[in-house]
Amino acid sequence: MLPDSPSRRRLLQTMLAAAGGLALPSPRAAPGPAPLLTRAIPSSGERIPVIGLGSWITFNVGRDPQARAECREVMRQFFAGGGRTIDSSPMYGSAQDVIGEAVQALKPPTLFSADKVWISGGARGPGQIETSRKLWRVPRFDLLQVHNLLSWEEHLRTLQAMKKEGRLRYVGITTSEGRRHGEIEKIMASQSIDFVQISYNALDREVEQRILPLARERRIGVIVNRPFRQGDLTQALAGKPLPGWGPEIGCTTWAQALLKFIVSHPAITCAIPATSSVAHVRENLLAGTGRMPDEALRKRIAQDVERLA
Amino acid sequence: MSEWWTEWATYGLSDLLMFSQRSYYRMIALYNEAVWPAHLPALVAGLVVIGCVARPGPRTHCVAMLVLAAAWAWVAWAYHLQRYADINTAGPWFALAFGVQALLLCFMALRLHGAAPARMQKHVALSLSGLAVIGYPLLALGSGRGWGQAEVFGIAPDPTAIATLGVLLACRAHPVAWLIPLAWCAVSGATLMELRVGYAWLLPTFAILAAAAGLLFRHAGSSAAR
Numbered sequence: 001m002l003p004d005s006p007s008r009r010r011l012l013q014t015m016l017a018a019a020g021g022l023a024l025p026s027p028r029a030a031p032g033p034a035p036l037l038t039r040a041i042p043s044s045g046e047r048i049p050v051i052g053l054g055s056w057i058t059f060n061v062g063r064d065p066q067a068r069a070e071c072r073e074v075m076r077q078f079f080a081g082g083g084r085t086i087d088s089s090p091m092y093g094s095a096q097d098v099i100g101e102a103v104q105a106l107k108p109p110t111l112f113s114a115d116k117v118w119i120s121g122g123a124r125g126p127g128q129i130e131t132s133r134k135l136w137r138v139p140r141f142d143l144l145q146v147h148n149l150l151s152w153e154e155h156l157r158t159l160q161a162m163k164k165e166g167r168l169r170y171v172g173i174t175t176s177e178g179r180r181h182g183e184i185e186k187i188m189a190s191q192s193i194d195f196v197q198i199s200y201n202a203l204d205r206e207v208e209q210r211i212l213p214l215a216r217e218r219r220i221g222v223i224v225n226r227p228f229r230q231g232d233l234t235q236a237l238a239g240k241p242l243p244g245w246g247p248e249i250g251c252t253t254w255a256q257a258l259l260k261f262i263v264s265h266p267a268i269t270c271a272i273p274a275t276s277s278v279a280h281v282r283e284n285l286l287a288g289t290g291r292m293p294d295e296a297l298r299k300r301i302a303q304d305v306e307r308l309a
Numbered sequence: 310m311s312e313w314w315t316e317w318a319t320y321g322l323s324d325l326l327m328f329s330q331r332s333y334y335r336m337i338a339l340y341n342e343a344v345w346p347a348h349l350p351a352l353v354a355g356l357v358v359i360g361c362v363a364r365p366g367p368r369t370h371c372v373a374m375l376v377l378a379a380a381w382a383w384v385a386w387a388y389h390l391q392r393y394a395d396i397n398t399a400g401p402w403f404a405l406a407f408g409v410q411a412l413l414l415c416f417m418a419l420r421l422h423g424a425a426p427a428r429m430q431k432h433v434a435l436s437l438s439g440l441a442v443i444g445y446p447l448l449a450l451g452s453g454r455g456w457g458q459a460e461v462f463g464i465a466p467d468p469t470a471i472a473t474l475g476v477l478l479a480c481r482a483h484p485v486a487w488l489i490p491l492a493w494c495a496v497s498g499a500t501l502m503e504l505r506v507g508y509a510w511l512l513p514t515f516a517i518l519a520a521a522a523g524l525l526f527r528h529a530g531s532s533a534a535r
Contacts, residue, residue, distance in 0.1 A: 057326070062335075180319065
């Protein structure tokens with residue numbers, strides 16, 4: 001457990017910030033039972049919690065009222081636990097509308113809305129963005145990303161113009177499952193962007209070679225998708241006991257260990273595990289609290305996951 | 310357009326699956342609830358199709374084709390456009406394909422030459438139609454999901470496609486009429502496999518069986534002539 005006294009909290013905050021840019025939020029900003037660690041967005045210094053919420057597959061529940069209510073409860077628990085960043089895309093079926101319905105009901109004051117533009121041709125981008133905004137029921141997005149680099153040059157121009165006009169706070173690009181990393185690097189090196197979203201986990205570590213160092217060099221925030229390889233990783237590790245290092249970093253489950261492995265990398269701003277389970281969202285948020293693995297332990301986690309998964 | 314195709318080429322099968330098994334079957338359950346009791350006339354229509362396959366002839370073929378055309382049109386609108394499109398962005402495209410197939414079946418109903426199937430073709434056709442109309446809804450029970458999630462001929466796309474393959478085989482229909490039902494069996498089979506549904510292999514197996522029977526007995530004499 002983390003200490004509660006303000007002086008110890010400040011000391012710990014300073015130590016963590018010095019170690020890797022992580023910090024504890026002020027008690028007022030963290031309504032949940034455990035304080036969620038935050039990390040600064042490199043381009044602005046604004047801090048966001050290291051654990052976000054993805055919506056791929058899990059929030060695409062169509063018009064099913066029961067499933068929509070469950071998603072709303074997941075979001076309620078997420079915000080109650082100090083979470084802020086929710087990520088979606090026009091590619092995710094009904095997910096945007098499901099999120100929007102919950103946003104309308106919960107009115108979360110701390111929401112950090114991250115969506116994407118995913119349409120061929122720059123001229124159709126603004127229309128899709130407006131449709132997405134209406135589905136989310138938000139006055140504006142915090143972050144818009146060019147999804148999988150589709151028509152990225154035209155869309156980036158649109159997003160940069162929106163940011164300049166104050167209609168958007170951050171601009172980013174995304175990829176997943178190792179697609180088009182060469183192009184991602186070129187854009188990171190040549191364009192002014194605030195975020196890059198990539199897939200990264202204890203097994204898929206290619207981004208450690210070039211993309212993550214480049215993100216630090218260019219002061220670009222990194223959002224991590226598919227931290228559990230869409231559930232395959234946690235499923236492969238199910239039933240296998242957590243090695244001795246688990247309790248050392250406050251982990252009781254593999255999911256927490258996998259998330260801690262990701263968010264303890266100094267270049268990572270936040271991970272966005274997707275879930276439709278209240279128990280899992282709580283579990284995921286706990287991974288953003290307490291002690292994080294150091295570099296030596298991160299290597300050991302990766303080795304153990306490779307061996308056991 | 311080329312950029313769009315380049316984009317799609319980077320996706321694997323698992324990237325295109327945008328919903329969970331639970332969402333898929335919940336969607337079917339809610340759809341069934343909304344259209345009930347349409348299942349009853351659909352079941353009667355399915356039995357009519359089986360009867361037509363059992364008694365091959367110009368008139369029965371025409372009736373079977375018209376029943377199937379109505380089923381494909383209904384599934385296009387009520388299932389793909391009104392329901393599946395909620396969780397699958399390709400839903401409207403599937404609706405379009407099913408609409409085209411409905412038109413093709415109408416056209417074929419008017420243009421049938423009345424060729425009777427070979428004996429083996431007829432048996433395979435009857436088996437496919439019977440499995441689609443009577444067997445397929447039972448899969449929901451067999452896999453522990455209950456009647457609420459049953460997939461019924463004329464209501465759901467999978468049994469409708471299988472029954473259609475049976476009729477096309479019995480009618481010795483033009484290969485063009487086979488394209489969309491076979492493509493649907495491939496698409497839906499792949500979807501069920503990605504969803505890790507136990508009976509996902511059924512649809513592709515039926516499609517291969519029907520296509521093989523159609524090709525193998527293409528030049529065989531009709532059962533009526535024997």
